[in-house]
Amino acid sequence: MEQLIPIPTLHLFRTLDELLIELLLSLSPADWQKPTLAMLWSVKDVAAHLLDGNLRGIANLHNYDAPVTGKILSYQDIINHLNQLNAVWVDAMKRVSPKWLIAQLSSTGPQYIQYLTSLDPFSIAKYPVAWAGQEQSYNWFHVAREYTEKWHHQQQIRDAVGKEAPLMLPEIFYPVIATFMCALHIAIKILLPPQGSILKITIDGLPNGSWQLIKTNSCWQLTKSLATRITSAHITIQPEIAWKIFTKAIPPAVAASKSIIAGSKKLADGIFNMVAVMA
Numbered sequence: 001m002e003q004l005i006p007i008p009t010l011h012l013f014r015t016l017d018e019l020l021i022e023l024l025l026s027l028s029p030a031d032w033q034k035p036t037l038a039m040l041w042s043v044k045d046v047a048a049h050l051l052d053g054n055l056r057g058i059a060n061l062h063n064y065d066a067p068v069t070g071k072i073l074s075y076q077d078i079i080n081h082l083n084q085l086n087a088v089w090v091d092a093m094k095r096v097s098p099k100w101l102i103a104q105l106s107s108t109g110p111q112y113i114q115y116l117t118s119l120d121p122f123s124i125a126k127y128p129v130a131w132a133g134q135e136q137s138y139n140w141f142h143v144a145r146e147y148t149e150k151w152h153h154q155q156q157i158r159d160a161v162g163k164e165a166p167l168m169l170p171e172i173f174y175p176v177i178a179t180f181m182c183a184l185h186i187a188i189k190i191l192l193p194p195q196g197s198i199l200k201i202t203i204d205g206l207p208n209g210s211w212q213l214i215k216t217n218s219c220w221q222l223t224k225s226l227a228t229r230i231t232s233a234h235i236t237i238q239p240e241i242a243w244k245i246f247t248k249a250i251p252p253a254v255a256a257s258k259s260i261i262a263g264s265k266k267l268a269d270g271i272f273n274m275v276a277v278m279a
Contacts, residue, residue, distance in 0.1 A: 003121070003122055005121050005140045006140065006141075007140070007141070007144045007175055007178045007179055008140075008175070009143055009144045009146075009147035009175045009179070010113075010116055010117065010143055012147060012171075012172060012175065013109075013112075013113050013116065013147065013150065014109075014113060015172065016147075016150050016151060016154060016167075016172075017105070017109040017110075017113075017150075019154070019166050019167065020050070020105065020150075020154050021102060021105060021106055021109075023154070023157065023158065023161075023163060024047060024098070024101070024102050024105070024157075025102060026163075027043065027098070027161060029098075031043055031160075031161045032044040032047075032098050034160045034161060035160065036156045036157065036159065036160040037156050037159060037160075037244070037247075037249040038153070038156050038249075041090065041156075043157050043160050043161065044093075044094075044098060044101070045090045045093070045094075046153050046156050046157050047098070047101050047102075047105070047157065048089065048090050048093035048096075048101060049086060049089070049090055049153060050105060050150065050153050050154070051093070051101060051104050051105050051108065052085075052086070052089045052090075053112075053146070053149060053150065053153075054105065054108035054109060054111070054112040055108060057111075057112040057115040057116065057146070058108060058111045058112060058115060060115055060126065061111065061114060061115035061118060068081065078130060116143050116146065119139040119142070119143065120139055121138065121139050121140035121143070122138050122139070122140065123138070123139050124136050124137070124138065124139070125137045125138060125139045125141065125142035126142075127142060128142075129141050129142065129145045129182070131183050131186070132182045132183050132186065133183075133185070133186045133189075141179075141182075144175065144178075144179040145179065147175060147176065147179065148176050148179050148180060151167060151172070151173075151176045152176070152243060152246075152247045154167060155167050155243060156247075156249070164240070168239055168240070170206060170207050173206065173239065173243075174206060174207070174208070174209070176243065177203055177206065177209065177239075177242060177243070180242075180243075180246040181201070181211045181222060182222065183246070183274055184199075184201070184211065184213055184220070184222055184271070184274065185213060185219065185220040185221070185222060186274070187270045187271055187273060187274030188213065188220060188267070188270035188271065188274075189219070189220065190270075191266070191267060191270055192215075193215055193232060193264070193267060194215070195215055195216060195217055196214065196215060197214070197215040197232040197267070198212050198213065198214050198215075198230070198231045198232055198233075199212065199213045199220075199231065199232060199233050199234075199235075199267050199268070199271075200212045200213075200231040200233070200234040200235070201213075201234075201235050201237065201271060202234065202235070202236045202237070203237055203238075203239055203242050204236050204237065204238050204239065205238075205239065206239060208224075210224070211223075211224055212224065212231070231262075231263060232263050232264050232267055233261065233262065233263035233264040233265075233267040233268045234261075234262040234263055235259055235260070235261055235262075235268050235271055236259060236260040236262075237255075237259045238258065238259070241255055241258050241259065245271070245272060245274065246274065252269075252272035252273050253272075255272045256268075256269070256272045259272075
């Protein structure tokens with residue numbers, strides 16, 4: 001019997017690409033220079049970064065590994081390496097036009113999807129999802145991680161130019177949040193409440209949008225099947241705040257002030273410091 005993919009996302013990449021190209025074609029020259037939530041990057045810089053993601057995937061499709069300078073011995077080494085790669089690429093792309101970027105994103109998008117489609121969902125991925133604490137990941141989770149990358153960078157552009165709505169549709173947004181939630185146990189691993197404690201997170205208005213973490217002897221376990229159990233803490237987060245929490249786009253204190261917290265505040269606080277991107 002065929003295994004079911006826990007968080008299906010592959011079918012949504014074409015939709016994301018179509019929405020991205022439509023968005024970029026609608027931008028004015030001033031829009032391309034607007035600042036985004038991606039630190040020091042403008043709208044054009046974020047679009048360039050999305051192109052870089054396509055090209056890295058296509059390189060994998062061609063069985064090509066770019067050389068790595070320096071040793072990668074820790075999680076911070078990975079972050080530093082990626083930050084350097086991103087910065088060099090974005091800086092180089094400042095010399096190209098928005099029109100060229102759109103053409104390249106249109107051309108490389110289908111090739112990138114071809115790369116993702118070539119992967120066996122239940123084989124071990126080339127790169128683990130490190131922000132979820134994994135040393136090995138299945139390809140389906142790698143694909144879901146890539147979906148969140150494409151989603152949140154496009155959303156950064158949309159936030160900057162005031163055109164957010166399409167990506168917040170439940171069928172597009174839910175897989176992003178479901179993937180991000182896989183980092184919850186990392187965010188609160190240092191908290192040691194009594195065994196059986198339950199932390200519940202609800203994304204307000206999102207269908208099937210509640211997740212629970214239950215404390216066992218050795219770890220926190222993520223589940224969606226404890227709806228009738230009494231929770232130790234319950235956090236309700238607005239969708240437009242949730243994606244910003246997971247991508248370090250909003251200060252933890254601000255996120256907490258805009259959310260509803262019932263029960264243990266100490267238990268809830270860890271959620272507002274979580275990160276589901278390599279940052």
